[in-house]
Amino acid sequence: MHREIFVNGRFLTQRTTGVQRYALETLLALDALLASGEAPQLKFTLLAPRGTQAPPLEHIQFRCAGTFSGNAWEQLSLPLLTRGSWLLSFGPTGPIAKKHQVVTMHDAAVYAVPRAFSWKFRAWYKALLPLLAHRIPLVMTVSEFSKSELARHCRIASERLRVAGGAWQHVRRLSSDASILEEHGLRPNGYVLAVSSVTPHKNFGVIVDAITRLAEIDVSVAVAGAVNHEVFGRTDLRSRKAVKLLGYVDDQQLRALYEGAAAFVYPSLYEGFGLPPLEAMALGCPVIASNAASIPEICGDAVLYFPPRDADALARAIERVVVDGRLRSELIAKGRARIQHFSWTACARQHLDTFVQLDERARAHEALPGKARGRAPA
Numbered sequence: 001m002h003r004e005i006f007v008n009g010r011f012l013t014q015r016t017t018g019v020q021r022y023a024l025e026t027l028l029a030l031d032a033l034l035a036s037g038e039a040p041q042l043k044f045t046l047l048a049p050r051g052t053q054a055p056p057l058e059h060i061q062f063r064c065a066g067t068f069s070g071n072a073w074e075q076l077s078l079p080l081l082t083r084g085s086w087l088l089s090f091g092p093t094g095p096i097a098k099k100h101q102v103v104t105m106h107d108a109a110v111y112a113v114p115r116a117f118s119w120k121f122r123a124w125y126k127a128l129l130p131l132l133a134h135r136i137p138l139v140m141t142v143s144e145f146s147k148s149e150l151a152r153h154c155r156i157a158s159e160r161l162r163v164a165g166g167a168w169q170h171v172r173r174l175s176s177d178a179s180i181l182e183e184h185g186l187r188p189n190g191y192v193l194a195v196s197s198v199t200p201h202k203n204f205g206v207i208v209d210a211i212t213r214l215a216e217i218d219v220s221v222a223v224a225g226a227v228n229h230e231v232f233g234r235t236d237l238r239s240r241k242a243v244k245l246l247g248y249v250d251d252q253q254l255r256a257l258y259e260g261a262a263a264f265v266y267p268s269l270y271e272g273f274g275l276p277p278l279e280a281m282a283l284g285c286p287v288i289a290s291n292a293a294s295i296p297e298i299c300g301d302a303v304l305y306f307p308p309r310d311a312d313a314l315a316r317a318i319e320r321v322v323v324d325g326r327l328r329s330e331l332i333a334k335g336r337a338r339i340q341h342f343s344w345t346a347c348a349r350q351h352l353d354t355f356v357q358l359d360e361r362a363r364a365h366e367a368l369p370g371k372a373r374g375r376a377p378a
Contacts, residue, residue, distance in 0.1 A: 002043040003359045006082040008089040009048030009062075010074050012055065018275050019106055022142070022166050022347075023090035024055060029348035035059035038349075039356050044088075047081055049073045086358060088351065092125070094132055102354060103132055104140040104164070107272025108149035113201035116270075130154045138354060140164050142273040145294035149272075164350035165298070167342040168278040177252035181260050184244050186222055191244065192318055193261035193285070195254075195276060196225040203267040203290065209311035210318065211242060219322050221265075224249045224257060258283040262328070263321040266290065269308050274298055278342060281335030286328050288317045302338035304331060 011023040027046070034044060035058045045061040049069045054062045066077030071093075078087070079095040087094065087101035094103045110117055110125040117125075133139055133156045140162050141147050147161045181188065196204050211221055222244045249257065258264060264280035266289040277287045277299050289295050290308035304321060306313040321328050 003041060003086075003362070004043045004045060005086045005088060005355055007044055007046045007060070008074065008078060008087060008091070008094060009046045009052060010070075010078075010089075010093075011091050012048050012052050013069065018166070018273070019091050021170070021275060022104070022106070022273075025167065025170050025344045026090055026164075026347050026351065027055065027060070028057075029344035030352060031057045031060045033345065033348055033352055039352055042352075042355060042359060047078065049077075086355065088355070093128060094136075096128070096131055096135070099135050099137075101136050102138050102140060102351075102358075103136065104142070105129060105133070105146070105150055105154075106142050107146045107270070108153040109201065109270055109272070111153040112149065113270045116199040116201045133160075137358070138162060140351065140354070142166060143294040143297055145297050146272040162350065162354060164347045165342060166273050166275050166278070167344045167347060168275070168282040168339050169344055171251075171255055171258070171279045171282050174251050174255045176256045176259060177250070178256040178260070180246065180249060180253040180256055184222065184246055186220065186244060186257075186260060188260040189262045190218070191220040191222045191261055192263045192265055192288075192322070193222050193224065193257050193280075194265045194267075196223050201268065201270045203269045203308050206267045206308060206311050206314055207265055210314040213312060213315035214242065214318060217319055217322055219262060219318070220244055222246055222257060222261070224254060255283060258285045261285050263288050263318060265314070265318070266295070266303075267306075267308055267314065268292065268295065271295055277303060278339055281332075281339050284332050284336075286321050286331035287335060288314070288321060300334075300338050300341075302331065302334035 007027065011020045014020050045063060048064050049066055050064045052064055065081050066073050068077050074093060075095050079097045082098065087098055089101065089103040092103060092105045094101050110122050114122055133154045138160055139156055141150055142165050144163060147163055150156050150161060151158055194207050207221065220242045224246045225248065258280050263286045266274065266277050266287060268274065268290055270293045273294055277289055280287050281302060287299065287303040289299055289303045289305060291305040292308045304317045306317045
């Protein structure tokens, strides 16, 4: 008998950030494992709101259903659609009414860096995360750092938390669009790359401060993504010839930017995992990163670290990587070795193993006499 497990496909309707990237890549890797014959006793079906475009799946079934969208679909339609079966969410949210589900809580950022979020978002997540965590049997997360953070802030017992980290293979599947370099006058190895963010805990302002200390070397800073003027303050970036504001770039352009950069700078104050450093390593780009949160756990000895609030240290690190070819080559080699510790297949297998174990428990439970079995799963 097949055990049907539903996957929460709400992420397919959302803007792609690290959480959505994690969800899609883990789903695709899980589909490949199932297509190869692993866990034949389990049947997975991806559910999404009506009108959602199907991802390229070979084995996992895809179905659009329900009468709502967004939070309403997740909280009202999804528990009805999955009644009697298990539910898997690759993101941190799921229907409060459902006990038989597994969710992936990527971090405890709403507690650790509350100013990065609106008060409405904070209030919803601070209510939802602990409530879900204490109603469901298992919570997936992405790093040992996040595991400890969730245990501390949400009071989740360690044995109910499982780690399944992200990976990098998706960037190698992309083609590279190097026209972005010519368009903005970027010389290969003549710029460092940063990806800006609208959230303060990404700490992009320290790069701006470091730029003012780089007058002695011929290097520009390419900033991909939207510019948050609250982070930059009164600094007039457009007046600085060394700063190239690229605006939004697609995945193919971002690959070319990684490949052409002298270094990638990752200054975040708080990360549950952080995919960009692994993406940069996978494309032969040396990484300069802050020594905060999960970043040392993920990056190991493959990056050049700096204290995240120390602009002088960041400026020195950028200068070292730009002028020291031996150091740059060493970081590239270490990066290639480091990424071998991560794969989307391994992440998917962690999820699959979890549901194999849950299925074994369920079958053992069903073998008990009728009164001992209790109610069917919600």
